[in-house]
Amino acid sequence: QSALTQPASVSGSPGQSITISCTGTSSDVGGRYHYVSWYQQHPGKAPKLLIYDVTYRPSGVSNRFSGSKSGSTASLTISGLQSEDEADYYCSSYTASTTWVFGGGTQLTVL
Amino acid sequence: EVQLLESGGGLVQPGGSLRLSCAASAFTFSTYAMSWVRQAPGKGLEWVSSISAFGDNTYYADSVKGRFTISRDNSKNTLYLQMNSLRAEDTAVYYCAQDRSRGPTGYFDYWGQGTLVTVSS
Numbered sequence: 001q002s003a004l005t006q007p008a009s010v011s012g013s014p015g016q017s018i019t020i021s022c023t024g025t026s027s028d029v030g031g032r033y034h035y036v037s038w039y040q041q042h043p044g045k046a047p048k049l050l051i052y053d054v055t056y057r058p059s060g061v062s063n064r065f066s067g068s069k070s071g072s073t074a075s076l077t078i079s080g081l082q083s084e085d086e087a088d089y090y091c092s093s094y095t096a097s098t099t100w101v102f103g104g105g106t107q108l109t110v111l
Numbered sequence: 112e113v114q115l116l117e118s119g120g121g122l123v124q125p126g127g128s129l130r131l132s133c134a135a136s137a138f139t140f141s142t143y144a145m146s147w148v149r150q151a152p153g154k155g156l157e158w159v160s161s162i163s164a165f166g167d168n169t170y171y172a173d174s175v176k177g178r179f180t181i182s183r184d185n186s187k188n189t190l191y192l193q194m195n196s197l198r199a200e201d202t203a204v205y206y207c208a209q210d211r212s213r214g215p216t217g218y219f220d221y222w223g224q225g226t227l228v229t230v231s232s
Binding site for chain 1: 146148155156157158161170171172173206211215216217218219220222223224225
C-alpha cells in the first residue's frame with residue numbers, strides 16, 4: 001500500500017490555472033475501478049471532498065475544480081486561482097487489495 | 112447539519128490500548144459506511160479502516176491489520192476504533208469520516224474534527 005505520488009508543492013498566481021498530478025499503478029489509479037477522489041485541507045482543518053469518481057464534484061464545490069485521469073495518473077485542475085485555494089491537496093484511490101490509499105499531498109501556494 | 116464527534120484520544124504508552132469513539136448526528140447513520148483516517152503531525156493523510164453500513168464488512172490498512180478493530184453500533188449512532196499494541200508510528204490525529212454510500216467507496220463527504228492519539232513512554 002504505497003502512497004500515491006504527488007508533487008510536494010505547486011504554485012500559481014491569482015487567476016491562473018494549475019494542475020496537480022497523482023501517479024499510481026495498475027493496482028490502484030490505473031485499475032478498472034474509477035474510485036479516485038481529491039481532497040482539500042486547510043491548516044488545522046478537516047479535509048474537504050472536492051472530486052469523486054475521477055471527475056464528479058459534490059454539490060457546493062466550485063466548478064473551478066475539475067478532475068481527470070489518463071492511465072495510472074489522475075489530475076486535479078484548479079482554474080481561476082484564488083487566494084482561498086491555498087491549501088494542501090490529496091488524491092485518493094481504491095486499490096485491488098480492497099483498501100484505499102492517499103497521495104502524499106501537494107501544498108498549493110497562491111503567489 | 113451532519114456532525115461527527117470523535118473522543119477517546121490521549122497519551123498512551125507503546126504496547127498499550129485505546130478505544131476511539133465517533134458520535135454521529137443529523138443523518139441516518141445506519142445507511143452509510145464509515146471510516147477512520149489518520150494524519151501524523153505535519154504529515155499527509157492515511158486511510159486506516161472502513162466498515163460497511165450494516166457492519167458486515169470491514170477493511171484495514173496493512174499497517175494496522177491485526178492490531179486495530181473497527182466496529183459500529185447503529186442503535187447508538189456510534190463508530191468505534193479499538194487500537195491495541197500501539198506503536199510510536201500510530202501517533203496521529205484520527206478522523207472519523209462518513210462515506211457517500213452503504214458500502215465503502217472512499218469518498219468522504221463529512222469529517223469529524225479529529226482526536227489526537229500520542230503513543231509515547
